[in-house]
Amino acid sequence: MPSLLLLNIGTLVLAETHPCSFAAGKEMCHLPAVQNAYLLVENGRFSAFGPMEECPERADETIDAGGGFVFPSWCDSHTHIVFAASREQEFVGRIRGLSYEEIAQQGGGILNSARRLRETPEDELLESALGRIREIQLLGTGAVEVKSGYGLTVESELKMLRVIRRLKEKTAMPVKATFLGAHALPPEYRENRGGYIRLIIEEMLPQIADEGLADYIDAFCEKGFFTVAETEQLMEAGARYGLKAKVHVNQFNSLGAIPACVQKGALSVDHLEVVSDEDIQSLIGSNTMPTLLPSAPFFLNDPYQPARRLIDAGLPVALATDYNPGSTPSGKMQFVISLACIKCGMLPEEAIWAATLNGARAMELEQDYGSIAVGKVANFFITPPLPSIAYLPYAFGSDLVERAFLKGKMVMDKRING
Numbered sequence: 568m569p570s571l572l573l574l575n576i577g578t579l580v581l582a583e584t585h586p587c588s589f590a591a592g593k594e595m596c597h598l599p600a601v602q603n604a605y606l607l608v609e610n611g612r613f614s615a616f617g618p619m620e621e622c623p624e625r626a627d628e629t630i631d632a633g634g635g636f637v638f639p640s641w642c643d644s645h646t647h648i649v650f651a652a653s654r655e656q657e658f659v660g661r662i663r664g665l666s667y668e669e670i671a672q673q674g675g676g677i678l679n680s681a682r683r684l685r686e687t688p689e690d691e692l693l694e695s696a697l698g699r700i701r702e703i704q705l706l707g708t709g710a711v712e713v714k715s716g717y718g719l720t721v722e723s724e725l726k727m728l729r730v731i732r733r734l735k736e737k738t739a740m741p742v743k744a745t746f747l748g749a750h751a752l753p754p755e756y757r758e759n760r761g762g763y764i765r766l767i768i769e770e771m772l773p774q775i776a777d778e779g780l781a782d783y784i785d786a787f788c789e790k791g792f793f794t795v796a797e798t799e800q801l802m803e804a805g806a807r808y809g810l811k812a813k814v815h816v817n818q819f820n821s822l823g824a825i826p827a828c829v830q831k832g833a834l835s836v837d838h839l840e841v842v843s844d845e846d847i848q849s850l851i852g853s854n855t856m857p858t859l860l861p862s863a864p865f866f867l868n869d870p871y872q873p874a875r876r877l878i879d880a881g882l883p884v885a886l887a888t889d890y891n892p893g894s895t896p897s898g899k900m901q902f903v904i905s906l907a908c909i910k911c912g913m914l915p916e917e918a919i920w921a922a923t924l925n926g927a928r929a930m931e932l933e934q935d936y937g938s939i940a941v942g943k944v945a946n947f948f949i950t951p952p953l954p955s956i957a958y959l960p961y962a963f964g965s966d967l968v969e970r971a972f973l974k975g976k977m978v979m980d981k982r983i984n985g
């Protein structure tokens with residue numbers, strides 16, 4: 568594979584000489600960067616970077632960044648991009664005054680998506696999900712996690728996970744698959760909660776493990792969905808098949824799920840709109856990544872995640888989109904970063920760590936993705952010249968990803984594609 572040399576980079580953002588696994592607390596307000604830099608890519612990986620004065624003489628291909636900034640690609644560690652249909656009618660319902668929970672009670676919400684997904688053939692699901700992968704690629708994303716959870720039957724959950732497996736084969740970015748059978752209780756089990764949990768544990772999980780279809784297990788732990796005890800049961804069952812947990816918790820209520828997830832060694836706890844002091848205490852010193860999804864409360868008009876309290880307690884934080892048809896029909900990480908700054912009180916530097924390396928950590932990809940370090944996979948994007956790093960979250964309506972690269976190959980050039 569030919570070498571690629573980028574010249575005249577205004578700022579090379581998150582360029583790590585001594586790569587760390589994640590950034591936490593006070594570390595997050597400092598972003599390592601090189602001004603007026605070069606970047607060399609060989610065999611699809613970063614092989615050198617530094618100030619322009621030290622730039623190597625030649626490479627097979629040279630790109631003049633013209634003062635534009637280079638960022639490592641976003642690592643979006645929480646999405647639901649396999650789905651059959653959009654749900655803008657519920658969006659209109661909410662404008663008219665219905666709550667998310669009321670919509671769910673009327674057969675909308677996740678169960679609406681489940682109904683549509685069951686009817687949709689696998690190939691059709693793959694086509695639409697691939698379209699969303701291409702979309703996020705253009706928005707600067709270079710690693711993604713995708714969940715099942717709109718199937719809610721053995722057959723349809725397997726169908727979703729097979730679609731995710733085919734996505735992995737068809738894109739240059741790494742894709743992690745999470746089994747979310749416990750996303751909502753299907754109507755046929757309304758009077759038989761235990762029966763559905765048994766279906767997940769005794770029928771879905773063994774087949775999923777058998778086909779190697781999932782990397783992680785998830786549950787929607789929330790009032791009206793799954794209890795803490797059920798979530799613990801599911802995490803234990805997942806662990807028997809080697810699946811770590813990434814769990815939807817504390818979106819509307821703090822039920823004690825965070826300490827339970829930490830105790831079970833969950834890789835991440837995601838949402839966190841509502842967080843108690845005990846929740847924060849339980850996370851300190853753990854390996855569980857608190858993952859915030861601020862475009863969900865943006866779309867639902869809910870309170871935002873208390874990022875400041877988490878970071879001030881010395882914790883790391885990751886940011887992800889939650890791209891899904893119900894509560895967050897957007898895969899735009901740059902907007903998530905803006906919201907994190909504007910609504911959650913994060914500094915631009917903190918938000919950028921959270922959207923890159925800490926997101927990679929929440930998918931166990933931090934060795935190869937999430938920053939610009941020698942040996943890591945060359946997933947990055949170039950912006951136009953910016954006055955400073957803070958301009959990226961500040962200019963929340965501008966699309967600043969101009970050229971995107973995966974494995975050192977350009978996958979998008981907005982200056983040409985328009």
Ligand SMILES: [Zn+2]
Binds near residue numbers: 646891
């Ligand atoms: Zn979600």
